[in-house]
Amino acid sequence: MAEIVGVVERLWRYPVKSTAGERLTQVPVDDRGLAGDRLYAVRDGEGKLGSGKNTRRFRRMDGLLRLGSRLGNLLDGPELLDPLGRAVADPVAFLRAYLQRDDVTLAREDTVSHFDQLPVSLLTTATLDWVREAVPTVLVDERRFRPNILLRTPPGTRPFVEDDWFGREGELKSGARLAFIRSSERCVMATAAQPGLPHAPEILRVLARAHANRLDALATVSGPGLLRVGDRLRLL
Template identity: 35%
Template sequence: MAIGAIVEDVGSVATLWRFPVKSMGGEQLNDVEVTERGVLGDRAYALIDRDTGKVVSAKSVRLFPKLLDCKAVFVEPPSRGGDLPPVQIQFPDSTTVRSDSGEVDRVLSAYFKRNVTLGRVAPDDFTIDQYHPDVEGADPAGNRDTVVAQKLGAALFAELGMESPVPVGSFFDVFPLSVLTTSTLAQLDEVQPQSRFDQRRFRMNVIVNTERPGFAENDWVGHELGLGKGARLKVALLDPRCVMTTLAQDGLPQDTDVLRALVRNNRMQVGDLGQFPCAGVYAVVAAPGTVRIGDRVVLN
């Protein structure tokens, strides 16, 4: 931190999330280890479609409509410096399978009726099938009610000719960590009370409780967030939102109006990529540390 830098207390850590398997339900935690690669154990696994070579995502709504109905948790907390423990996947009927089971791929393939494998390393050409809903203004390329093959992670940045903030082989879409404020959720509730802007729709790692009005995170890009006593994040980019925010999951209905509300109220320019409906921000880790519920969050 530069000498004389202005530090603003913006609130406290309200909720912490880790998603051990990409696009499955995750773990709400009291504390997390933030490493140079994001929350320890986050997006550690993903399903890979053996027939197409593509990474499976809930954004592939036509092929994998039941992905968000599955939940994934580590069988014991992962620790820095050690091997990640196995993950237990729970299906909607409460049956389970572990990642270290010899039957895991067979069980998952039977459930999804696709030939899938549970992977730990993303393909070099990390690609998903992304469905773009019929929402005007949601995609700057103009895609509506169609599926587009979308590169993600290090493959996306290679295509853009840019240095990647995530390592080759990781299952992060774009950046290693994401942050959302309660003020953004409250603003969305206010402008569209008929929809449910539950934090689970947004699949963020950190929810910050703040009293700043409106879409508070919009002003954070280019600044640094301090979480608790050690962890620091450099806010890199606004978080463009997609069909994921609209999908049904665990008591939440399917609701395309969630995305329409973001288009109407927070459609923002994202780098040189165009204007997207946004909620929250992406970040890279400037300094690792343990983050706990209730930790103060400061901006500088």
């Protein structure tokens, strides 16, 4: 029997990977994820994507999280916002000056995915409230964990309830379905400073002790549809 596990409280997409997100009231979702999410990335001369960490695919570029991005039409490029929230006239010129790198450009996704892992991340308020209680001296909201969906869960829901959903599907009113696979292993981006949120290394320490540094539910899209704030998620 289907079980209602929460209500969509906020929706976020990140038009330029590793910049601050854009709040939405509704957005289509398909097998790539939310329309426009991580559609663009800052790419250097070696083809690596700007990130908060260094890996085979990613290049650490400090300061990206202080920038914002928003997307109007998917056919147009994104707007890039400076640390004060102002749209910049020439994103590439701004990025080269801001990052002090003359080899970066703003690249649209082609054959190589811009996602770190899976296309959709969901976080419950039960888990987020636990983090707030675990680090009471730190300002915590969902922006630190960059979910696409913040799900309001009923009072009394245990933290990390997302773990119970792996291997199951969730369905929303539009018919959109998410197949929950696993959680994200958290990195320094969860602790990094961004507008309104200071540097907070304590967050990773408590996550490491309590939950093996993992938090959220990562999902693939098993049925396209529309995500809307206020819609209920039914676990199938």
